[in-house]
Amino acid sequence: MSPTDPGPTTDQVVAAPTYLADIRFFFRPEDIDHMGQKGIELGTYDGVKSNALAIHAQTAPPDAQMPPDEAGKWSAERSQTFRNWIVNGFPLGTATPAGPPPPAPTTRVRKDITTLSDAEFAQLTTAFKGLMARDPKAPDSYFALAGHHGLPKRFCLHHENRYNPWHRQYLRVFEDALRTVPGCEEVTIPYWDISTKLPDRLQHPPFDAYVLPADPGADATPHPVPGFFPYTTKRFPVDTIAQNMIDFGVLDDIATSLVQSLWGAFNVNGYQDFSIQAHDGGHGSIGPTMGNQNVAAFDPVFWFYHCNLDRLWLSWQTRVGATTLTGFRSTLGSNTDWLTPPFNALPPYSVTADRTIETDISYDRLDLVSPVEGVLENLSGSIDAARTFAFRSANPVSVRVKGIDRLNIPGSFVVSLLADGEPVAKRYFFQPDDPRSCATCVQHGIVNIDFRLAHEQLLDRSLSVRIDVPGHAGASGTAFPLTQAGNPTINARLLAEEA
Template identity: 80%
Template sequence: MTATENSAIVDQVVAAPTYLADIRFFFRPEDVDHMATKGIELGTYDGVRSNALAIHAQTAPPNAQMPPDAAGKWSAERSQTFRNWIVSGFPLGTVTPVEPPPDGQVPTRLRKDVTTLSDAEFDLLTAAFTGLMARPPEAADSYFVLAGKHGLPKRWCLHHEDRFIPWHRQYLRVFEDALRSVPGCEEVTLPYWDITTELPDRLQHPPFDEYVLPADPGAAVTPNPVTGLFPYTTQRFPVADIAQNMTGFEVLADLATSLSQSVWGASDVNGYQDFSIQAHDSGHGSIGPTMGNPNVASYDPVFWFFHCNLDRLWLSWQTRVGATTLTGFRTTLGQNTDWLTAPFNELPPFSATTEQMIETEVSYDRLDLVSPAEGVLENLSGSMEAARTFAFRSTDPVSVRVKGIHRLNIPGSFVVSLLADGETIAKRFFFQPDDPRECATCVHHGIVNIDFRMTQDRLLDRTLSVRIDVPGHAEKIGTAFPLTQAGSPTINARLLVQEA
């Protein structure tokens, strides 16, 4: 949404404006780009706040200097709203869900729920997967090579950092293009598996039920080849167990929390990104031993349908908060914008970059949206500037963070459980390779946190403890992993606060 599209904000004085609900719409893409060349950031909360007095002076009618064009000049009402925002202490606020724009054109790539595909569409998808899997394993566009970009032998995936979600959007596009390269499949698109439902029967039969690796994915790893993964056939848990695991790891709850966030946030910190990535990890661990191991997860055909759904949910969130354009997306960020610009925006091994992934020509047959009438989204946090008014509400959840886990000491994906009186009341799955010290991204983000949100009644007057398990090593070392060897993580428990 742009300022000109939001006439209610442009033409009426808002007595108690906030950045996310009002101020961010005051700056057009051309305004942001023009001032960026002068070293002034108008695209983010931190940038607008730090330049607020100068912005007000330069834009106030009747003798405004900025924007330089007549069409961009601020009305007296908008200027007064901006002044009110300054006087009230620059409140960040929360997002009021944005009404999605009407469909203006036929999408070039429409992805559908796999269960709703017609028989002809599903036959086409089957032919595309079969053709891709039949290609020689050394072919650059074979299923084996494409899956190997995420796991062994290449291990390009950028987990648990800002580029993670954009990386997967491009990865899906590359894989979808490969499906389209199969003769006769030029119009195929990748469907999604809505994980609020059980694993569809369609994904439990060839070629979607399993994949037999035609070559050793670990043999080409340098300097230390990875052994023990050949011969190898992908494995999943029974369908009922997958559904039970999704519930046990609270995957759907984390996804719901992610979609209710006003800001993009950061992995291990807050916002959409933190809860979406946490749900991603637990979803992987819920599905099976193959999906729970980054070295081989992408060889399981269900990987693509699972990640297609996560991309659908990201686009749902983008649409909710008015972040489907790069300019709109930047308004949901704070200071951390480097990953959208060179040289920090790369998505190896792809030529595409992070900022190019914000806008997409892909659409879905269904997005998870809410209307403005359903209220604002949340922006809860563990701390806030004392200069602001704030509130604790009895309905707000408690945040329990297991903080400072040294993941490099843990051999493989692991489960962090929160126990009350010896009973597991919450658990999360953390997705990482068996040898995290050999993964550059893991090393760069070697200390991680796990977040639990829950109502107070699940915690009060109970004896709490934390446990870490490494399920992939039950036969070698047992599942329990000593907390002292995981960096002796600490517990950060807090009531969440929001602006009043």
């Protein structure tokens, strides 16, 4: 079942339907487009809820006015299900895992780097060496393309709605450049599954390090940035990387992101919040280069790391029926502006955010769950009073360090949650050394860090917070004064779900 194929819910009455499990599948792309031209939103929960009575009146058989075509007319069973949804108070509900989709046309298949044949790996090596050998002033050189992310161009979008779309398009642009190297016309970027240790194949030239051939900070705007020339990318030892992934909660945040019913918003909830937090933690786990937004993309591991993140995003899209633009919009709630002009731009690329949702790139493996494993998650710290809700003993406690002024912090930083003075969890926040020079950082200057912890880790213990800036040790070590970080607060909430 998908938003373009309503499925069996059209033929039977559902007594207790929810939007995510049932109602969103009632609206075809043509229905959403047709009514959108009239100012009526049918593609999101908020839009359907606000127009629910009119929708019911217009679609109820036998004298339905909408949809206008006979093939789209609602059955009596569907109409009754929609009525039940209204009577029950418009429950949002949770998504049901969609399972593997039918095969879709793809132009490229990206593989786990450890499974590449020797010939495939040799071709990949040739492609990377070819880009690295190009004149750094050439727009399709390794140096120039890596410079899109941090210095000198700073095009990259982090900690906002276009983060995943921008990186998806960035990977394609880089992959296209690899394919311009003679003999590498069919190469694709493989992924590194970060639940495993850094593969041996990424620990040897040309993938272990990159020596910058020019100064990336010389032409940076609004002012030059010193300190990155001469420069060779650096990483932590393999075992340290693996331990950091655990310590920064990267794998936990990935697992949480993949069971979210909603796309959500960074610093709020849903897939996006936890996937971006996992992204940041992974950068900090790998090394001082990957942990610094100014130069992260110069480390060759960047491409394999981000390819895996794109694989995880496609995995989530597939799980919740969001591989089409219509299906994706149905997980957004009300904030869809970033999918429409001019807010959908992904500079410097001509492709826009909405055009990245449906992709012709596939992966040899997605992280999916079977529909028989049950619904996904939509836990929240607050629920409309008109609905019934429940606290489950198995649900974690949500602890949010709220209101961090990132613009005062000189570089990427670590937020540690302490219980009785001992760290129980920590998260890494990824940003440039001078966030005030980053336009995206300035637009999203106040940020939150989210932790999910078992009750027993917190009960009867005194909680406190510490911020450290690993790259900027001073008289007090790497600790950064909370008073200079906006005096953030700690918010702890039991997570509720609709009963």
